Amino acid sequence: MGISLFVIALTTAMSAVAAESDSMAKLDEALKAVETFEHGKDSGPLNLVEKLVFESAKDAGLRGAVEQRIIRTLGSASTRDAKIFLCRQLRTIGTGRCVPQLEKLLTDPELSHMARYALGRIEDPAAAAAMRRALNKTSVKLQVGIINTLANRHYRQALPYFTILLRSPDSGVAEAAARALGRIGGAEAVKALESARRRASKTLAHRIDGALLICAEQFIAGGQKSEAARIYQKFYAPGQAEHFRLAGLRGLVAARGAQAAPLLVEAIKGTDPDLRQSAIEFMTIVKGRDATKTFVALLPSLPPDAQALVLRALGARGDSAAARAVSTATKSEHELVRVAALDALGGVGDASAVTLLALRAATGGDNEKKVARASLARLAGDDVDAALLRSIGMG
Known part of the structure; x- marks a missing residue:
């Protein structure tokens, strides 16, 4: 019995070895044709190579042998089409072993893109290091692509190089470096961006501003709220473009939390209608009963249209601390305020609001009836x- 099982296992293993050997022989033959491939020629060998590459991606033992053959063929290939095809295969199964061969192509105007395409998927740190070295060797046109790929990988070791490239006379390279610094983020990136902005062109300064906002978002995500607030405060300052002021306000609310309530009150009471509307929308972000009380105290000082917006925001907050003020607003002489208050009461009210809402649902104007019922x-x-049952019984 034991001998039989051994024979079966041995036979199976030998069959697997034979199958792998046959596959490698077919691959070698196909790769010979690939070496000189040009569009318009028989694509059969390419299809076979792709099939074997796909299969090897799921077989660690086979993958290394296939990759090594692809690397060797890439080094001997004589046509652009062949090299592009082989780079595409290395994107699927490439490891650190293929980095030296791909690095040679990074300075080639016709193949740099495909080399980056492959290197960008390889997790081995050698891949990113190869692209970083190429930054000093390539044309400005190719530098932009390499910068973008390194930024996609969040390759922090490239920060000093991106900082230098911010001063590039080529606007495309400088702008790509700014975007990359924003994507990588951190204090070092912020310092480089702020320093470069002081002497930047209008277009580059705009890119740097966008990058700084991305850095601030990353600070928020990482819990570094004071660092984020410092950046957002600069964008919220008077004199900044409207969209930057709005971004700055939104960021300050995210960074300061409940402490941002007075800032929103200031914006709501201000004369800028866009800033006011955004500040009212941001009310839902600031949590806590103290913030609710701050917003409630603001209501009497506002014109009817702003009162209506604030009431709806209070309803969206869902804090019962606003219930009394919202109920009072249902008696406003302005219909839009009454309707907004009735709507908000559905979010902040409790059983004590049933009588009021039921009365308005029965006797109010058309809009009030509809909103009160909802x-x-x-x-x-x-x-x-x-x-509700008591209210129905009384009716």
């Missing part, structure tokens, strides 16, 4: 259903 359906709380 708010009744949205009210939450253990006693709401009972209050």
